[in-house]
Amino acid sequence: MQTEQLLPFVIEQLEDIKARDIVTLDVRGKASFTDYMVICSGNSTRHVKSIADHLGLEIKKKEISVLGIEGTDIGEWALIDISDVVVHVMTDEIRDLYQLEKLWAVE
Template identity: 45%
Template sequence: MHADELKKLVVNALDELKGNDIVSLKVADLTSVTDHMVIACGTSNRHVKSLADNVIDKCKKQGVRPLGTEGADKAEWVLVDLGDVVAHIMLPATRQFYDLERLWDNASAGVLSTSEQS
Protein backbone atom coordinates (compact mmCIF):
# COMPACT_ATOMS: atom_id res chain seq x y z
CA MET A 1 0.00 0.00 0.00
CA HIS A 2 1.32 3.44 -0.96
CA ALA A 3 2.24 5.79 1.93
CA ASP A 4 -0.48 8.32 1.05
CA GLU A 5 -3.14 5.59 0.95
CA LEU A 6 -1.93 4.24 4.29
CA LYS A 7 -2.08 7.74 5.79
CA LYS A 8 -5.70 8.10 4.62
CA LEU A 9 -6.55 4.70 6.07
CA VAL A 10 -5.09 5.72 9.45
CA VAL A 11 -6.86 9.10 9.44
CA ASN A 12 -10.18 7.45 8.52
CA ALA A 13 -9.76 4.86 11.30
CA LEU A 14 -9.15 7.66 13.81
CA ASP A 15 -12.06 9.72 12.51
CA GLU A 16 -14.39 6.70 12.61
CA LEU A 17 -14.04 6.52 16.40
CA LYS A 18 -14.18 10.29 16.87
CA GLY A 19 -10.48 10.99 17.30
CA ASN A 20 -9.90 14.67 18.09
CA ASP A 21 -7.57 17.21 16.46
CA ILE A 22 -6.24 14.86 13.78
CA VAL A 23 -3.13 16.28 12.14
CA SER A 24 -1.00 14.75 9.40
CA LEU A 25 2.66 15.74 9.01
CA LYS A 26 4.64 14.87 5.90
CA VAL A 27 8.14 14.26 7.26
CA ALA A 28 9.76 12.33 4.39
CA ASP A 29 12.17 15.19 3.63
CA LEU A 30 13.16 15.51 7.31
CA THR A 31 13.77 11.90 8.33
CA SER A 32 14.38 8.49 6.82
CA VAL A 33 12.34 6.81 9.58
CA THR A 34 8.88 7.42 8.08
CA ASP A 35 7.04 9.42 5.43
CA HIS A 36 4.05 10.60 7.46
CA MET A 37 3.17 11.14 11.09
CA VAL A 38 -0.46 11.26 12.11
CA ILE A 39 -1.23 12.79 15.48
CA ALA A 40 -4.60 12.60 17.22
CA CYS A 41 -6.14 12.90 20.67
CA GLY A 42 -8.53 10.72 22.58
CA THR A 43 -10.74 11.90 25.42
CA SER A 44 -9.65 9.24 27.93
CA ASN A 45 -7.16 6.40 28.29
CA ARG A 46 -9.81 3.97 27.11
CA HIS A 47 -10.57 6.15 24.08
CA VAL A 48 -6.85 6.44 23.20
CA LYS A 49 -6.52 2.64 23.40
CA SER A 50 -9.67 2.13 21.29
CA LEU A 51 -8.40 4.56 18.64
CA ALA A 52 -5.07 2.72 18.43
CA ASP A 53 -6.82 -0.66 18.28
CA ASN A 54 -9.04 0.58 15.46
CA VAL A 55 -6.03 1.83 13.48
CA ILE A 56 -4.35 -1.56 13.89
CA ASP A 57 -7.52 -3.48 13.00
CA LYS A 58 -8.26 -1.43 9.87
CA CYS A 59 -4.66 -1.74 8.69
CA LYS A 60 -4.56 -5.50 9.26
CA LYS A 61 -7.76 -5.87 7.23
CA GLN A 62 -5.92 -4.16 4.35
CA GLY A 63 -2.91 -6.46 4.73
CA VAL A 64 -0.69 -3.97 6.58
CA ARG A 65 0.76 -5.29 9.82
CA PRO A 66 2.21 -2.86 12.36
CA LEU A 67 5.97 -3.03 12.84
CA GLY A 68 5.34 -2.26 16.50
CA THR A 69 3.23 -0.50 19.07
CA GLU A 70 4.21 1.25 22.27
CA GLY A 71 2.28 2.64 25.20
CA ALA A 72 -0.94 0.65 24.97
CA ASP A 73 -0.65 -0.49 28.58
CA LYS A 74 -1.14 3.00 30.05
CA ALA A 75 -2.72 4.56 26.94
CA GLU A 76 -1.61 8.12 27.63
CA TRP A 77 0.36 8.01 24.37
CA VAL A 78 0.09 5.07 22.01
CA LEU A 79 2.47 4.92 19.08
CA VAL A 80 1.57 2.66 16.16
CA ASP A 81 4.47 2.15 13.74
CA LEU A 82 3.24 1.16 10.29
CA GLY A 83 6.52 1.86 8.51
CA ASP A 84 5.61 4.61 6.06
CA VAL A 85 3.16 6.06 8.61
CA VAL A 86 3.58 6.45 12.35
CA ALA A 87 0.45 7.24 14.36
CA HIS A 88 0.72 9.07 17.69
CA ILE A 89 -2.52 8.88 19.67
CA MET A 90 -2.46 10.82 22.93
CA LEU A 91 -4.39 12.35 25.73
CA PRO A 92 -4.66 16.14 25.25
CA ALA A 93 -2.33 16.96 28.18
CA THR A 94 0.32 14.57 26.86
CA ARG A 95 0.04 16.03 23.38
CA GLN A 96 0.37 19.57 24.71
CA PHE A 97 3.39 18.65 26.83
CA TYR A 98 5.37 16.92 24.05
CA ASP A 99 4.14 19.26 21.28
CA LEU A 100 5.19 17.08 18.34
CA GLU A 101 3.78 19.58 15.86
CA ARG A 102 6.30 22.17 17.03
CA LEU A 103 9.10 19.60 17.07
CA TRP A 104 8.41 18.79 13.42
CA ASP A 105 7.45 22.37 12.47
CA ASN A 106 9.36 22.20 9.19
CA ALA A 107 7.00 19.46 8.03
CA SER A 108 4.06 20.29 5.82
CA ALA A 109 1.18 19.98 8.25
CA GLY A 110 -2.53 20.20 7.91
CA VAL A 111 -5.55 19.73 10.05
CA LEU A 112 -7.68 17.26 8.17
CA SER A 113 -11.38 17.65 7.77
CA THR A 114 -13.56 14.66 6.90
CA SER A 115 -13.93 15.83 3.29
CA GLU A 116 -10.14 15.88 2.80
CA GLN A 117 -9.71 12.34 4.07
CA SER A 118 -11.47 10.60 1.20
Protein backbone atom coordinates in the same frame (compact mmCIF):
# COMPACT_ATOMS: atom_id res chain seq x y z
CA MET B 1 -0.88 -0.35 -0.06
CA GLN B 2 1.08 2.67 -1.21
CA THR B 3 1.62 5.66 1.09
CA GLU B 4 -0.73 7.74 -1.07
CA GLN B 5 -3.52 5.27 -0.21
CA LEU B 6 -2.39 4.41 3.32
CA LEU B 7 -2.47 7.94 4.68
CA PRO B 8 -6.14 8.63 3.76
CA PHE B 9 -7.08 5.16 5.04
CA VAL B 10 -5.44 5.91 8.41
CA ILE B 11 -7.18 9.30 8.67
CA GLU B 12 -10.53 7.71 7.83
CA GLN B 13 -10.09 5.08 10.55
CA LEU B 14 -9.16 7.74 13.12
CA GLU B 15 -12.21 9.80 12.18
CA ASP B 16 -14.44 6.71 12.42
CA ILE B 17 -13.48 6.18 16.06
CA LYS B 18 -13.78 9.89 16.88
CA ALA B 19 -10.13 10.80 17.30
CA ARG B 20 -9.83 14.56 17.74
CA ASP B 21 -7.54 17.26 16.36
CA ILE B 22 -5.99 15.07 13.67
CA VAL B 23 -2.82 16.61 12.24
CA THR B 24 -0.68 15.16 9.43
CA LEU B 25 2.99 16.12 9.26
CA ASP B 26 5.10 15.48 6.19
CA VAL B 27 8.51 14.58 7.65
CA ARG B 28 10.16 13.41 4.44
CA GLY B 29 13.64 14.85 4.44
CA LYS B 30 13.53 15.37 8.22
CA ALA B 31 13.18 11.79 9.44
CA SER B 32 14.69 8.63 8.04
CA PHE B 33 12.22 6.31 9.79
CA THR B 34 8.94 7.47 8.21
CA ASP B 35 7.41 9.77 5.61
CA TYR B 36 4.40 11.01 7.58
CA MET B 37 3.41 11.44 11.20
CA VAL B 38 -0.21 11.61 12.16
CA ILE B 39 -0.96 13.08 15.58
CA CYS B 40 -4.38 12.96 17.20
CA SER B 41 -6.03 13.13 20.59
CA GLY B 42 -8.32 10.87 22.55
CA ASN B 43 -10.76 12.03 25.22
CA SER B 44 -9.31 9.74 27.90
CA THR B 45 -6.76 6.97 28.38
CA ARG B 46 -9.48 4.46 27.51
CA HIS B 47 -10.25 6.34 24.28
CA VAL B 48 -6.53 6.49 23.37
CA LYS B 49 -6.30 2.71 23.83
CA SER B 50 -9.46 2.17 21.76
CA ILE B 51 -8.19 4.36 18.93
CA ALA B 52 -4.86 2.50 18.78
CA ASP B 53 -6.54 -0.92 18.97
CA HIS B 54 -9.09 -0.01 16.29
CA LEU B 55 -6.45 1.34 13.92
CA GLY B 56 -4.22 -1.68 14.45
CA LEU B 57 -7.10 -4.06 13.77
CA GLU B 58 -8.26 -2.26 10.62
CA ILE B 59 -4.72 -2.11 9.25
CA LYS B 60 -4.24 -5.85 9.82
CA LYS B 61 -7.58 -6.54 8.09
CA LYS B 62 -6.10 -4.87 4.99
CA GLU B 63 -3.06 -7.16 5.37
CA ILE B 64 -0.76 -4.20 5.90
CA SER B 65 2.29 -4.86 8.01
CA VAL B 66 2.29 -3.14 11.39
CA LEU B 67 5.85 -2.72 12.66
CA GLY B 68 4.69 -2.03 16.21
CA ILE B 69 2.03 -0.77 18.55
CA GLU B 70 3.24 0.71 21.83
CA GLY B 71 1.68 2.46 24.79
CA THR B 72 -1.72 0.79 24.91
CA ASP B 73 -1.03 -0.51 28.42
CA ILE B 74 -1.21 2.93 30.07
CA GLY B 75 -3.04 4.82 27.35
CA GLU B 76 -1.62 8.31 27.75
CA TRP B 77 0.35 8.01 24.50
CA ALA B 78 0.03 5.21 21.96
CA LEU B 79 2.17 4.83 18.88
CA ILE B 80 1.27 2.79 15.80
CA ASP B 81 4.19 2.29 13.42
CA ILE B 82 3.10 1.43 9.87
CA SER B 83 6.53 2.19 8.35
CA ASP B 84 5.70 5.06 5.97
CA VAL B 85 3.14 6.43 8.46
CA VAL B 86 3.63 6.69 12.22
CA VAL B 87 0.55 7.52 14.26
CA HIS B 88 0.69 9.15 17.70
CA VAL B 89 -2.50 9.03 19.77
CA MET B 90 -2.36 11.06 22.98
CA THR B 91 -4.42 12.48 25.76
CA ASP B 92 -4.65 16.28 25.65
CA GLU B 93 -2.29 16.63 28.61
CA ILE B 94 0.46 14.55 27.03
CA ARG B 95 -0.01 16.24 23.66
CA ASP B 96 0.35 19.66 25.28
CA LEU B 97 3.43 18.50 27.20
CA TYR B 98 5.41 17.09 24.26
CA GLN B 99 4.13 19.39 21.48
CA LEU B 100 5.20 17.11 18.62
CA GLU B 101 3.66 19.46 16.06
CA LYS B 102 6.14 22.17 17.08
CA LEU B 103 9.04 19.74 17.31
CA TRP B 104 8.54 18.53 13.72
CA ALA B 105 7.30 21.84 12.25
CA VAL B 106 8.86 23.17 9.09
CA GLU B 107 11.71 25.54 9.88
